[in-house]
Amino acid sequence: MRLYxxxxGPDDATFCKRVSAALNKGWELHGAPSLTFNSATGVVICGQAVVKEVEGVEFHDDIKLGEW
Known part of the structure; x- marks a missing residue:
């Protein structure tokens, strides 16, 4: 099964650490990162898709993706 x-998060070290943690758990980058600017708060928001192939698991609505 493939997970997505x-x-x-804000464009800061915490966001980079979250992506790095996902990569170290076997997730792979999927596509380019995205950025947007929230003019109300003055904060740049980042987004990055990641995917992971897992064996022996069937998809269900209760899957907690962060645990993989």
């Missing part, structure tokens, strides 16, 4: 996650 879209990580988002």
């Amino acid at each position: 996650r879209f990580l988002t």
Whole structure:
């Protein structure tokens, strides 16, 4: 089964660490990162899709993607 996650957060070290943690758990980058600017708060928001192939698991609505 192939899992998909879209990580988002402010453009800061914490976001980079979340993406790095996902990569170290076997997730792979999927496509280019995205950026948007929130003019109300003055914050740049990042997004990065990641995917992971897992064996022996069937998809169900209760899957907690962050645990993989």
